[in-house]
Amino acid sequence: MQAKRRVFEQLPLLRERRALAYSAALLLCAVAWWIRWTLDPAFPPGFPYLTFFPAVIISSFLFGRGPGTLSAVVCGLLAWYFFIPPVHSFQVEARTLVALGFYAGVVAVDVALVDAMQRANERSSRLAAEQRQLAERTELLFRELQHRVSNNIQMVGAMLSLQQRQVTDPVARTILTDASTKLQLIGRIQRQLYSTTGEQVPLDVFLKDLMADLFAAEHRPGIVHRIEAVSGIRLSPDAAIPLALIMAEGIANAMEHGFVDRDAGEIVVTLTHDDQIIQLCVIDDGAGLPPDFDLHRSDSLGLKLVRSLAMRMDAQLSVEAAPSSGTILRLSLPESACQA
CATH class of the missing domain: 3.30.565.10 (Histidine kinase-like ATPase, C-terminal domain)
Incomplete structure (x- = not known):
């Protein structure tokens, strides 16, 4: 699960190299066109977008909204020119408009859904990073607080130990010595009572x-x-x-x-x-x-x-x-x- 989460946190890919991302989207369009062209004899009429939809979805998923939109436009033009009658032309007919409208609606929904998913994933990753930083700061502050409380208690014990050296009465010296020992012990107990995570x-x-x-x-x-x-x-x-x-x-x-x-x-x-x-x-x-x-x-x-x-x-x-x-x-x- 952690490995999958790290993979999704890296999407979309090539964020700093957008030219390469758009080029990869165009390559996916070309692959989709080649597969559709090669398998055209095996397809019955009426499936001009069969291999183009996956190209649009993969482009959006891997490289983001911009490359996905470019892939949708290019794939739509390729399907229109090569696989929508009359082929090898951009002639507009009623059935052509219906097919293009269907295609445009589907790819728009696909790109929008993938983009929304990636934005939600980015927000989730950002919140997780903020929570990790907050947990680290909280742990650091807790350790510092425990350290200071323990040190302060033991410092009071050390001060009592110094004071008892100046006391001549044996009973008073014994009382101060015991009190100093107990305070320093409480300091050690306070330090050991909690783990570094605060538990x-x-x-x-x-x-x-x-x-x-x-x-x-x-x-x-x-x-x-x-x-x-x-x-x-x-x-x-x-x-x-x-x-x-x-x-x-x-x-x-x-x-x-x-x-x-x-x-x-x-x-x-x-x-x-x-x-x-x-x-x-x-x-x-x-x-x-x-x-x-x-x-x-x-x-x-x-x-x-x-x-x-x-x-x-x-x-x-x-x-x-x-x-x-x-x-x-x-x-x-x-x-x-x-x-x-």
Whole structure:
């Protein structure tokens, strides 16, 4: 279909070489006359235009209205002189006028229809080109907007990071450091949430890229990581961004607490979709939870943020011990509350 469309977009041919286009139309008239002359003994009387109509249509189709009109006039004169009695003359009789009138009406309609089709095709091609240019500009503007938003968020995080160096109070330094880290993470999430075409990236691809980005920043090659996610899930940005933040917080807690004295381990992120529930799990095989751990009483800023995000999404959040060793952070949210 694309090849056919490109061929039709090139019609009429020889737009910049009109003399050659008119010459080609005259050649088609000559070919039509030769075929009609050669087959004349096989034709019954009364078919003077049989081979001339195709010549007119082909000339109009290939070379445009002007060559088609010239072909119609020349073919009409050839048919009149050679094949309309009395032959070899331009004598005008009543039946000659009827035949010529019929011919003129048919070729006028043919040329007009072909010309209208080509003009419509030109308009369609022009509109398609304008739409392509508009799509390219829109894509460029969207990428620039995403880039600027992400950069601005990360710049605020960097400014907070600079400010915390001047703060002597350890609690305040910790708060500013966490805030700076979260802002820079949000900037990365914002950059990765959409493709270059402006479409939202499927959640499995988005989380996989984000997870690779997080581990690249940690520089802990001994910690193996993988993600197991069903494909095709798309969430609204209001749900996708908090979910990504919760995943990132789960990974950060595993790295900071679960593998604090270990150089090797494994973190697995799973994303499932079952019974209209989307469930995210961050599973590690680290040191596990302290005996007195209570998610709802924890003073950790990261866990407070995770609880707040889960509550805002109307999701169920739990942090529990893994069956063998390690920790599972589990987020369950209803599909109806987060579809894009």
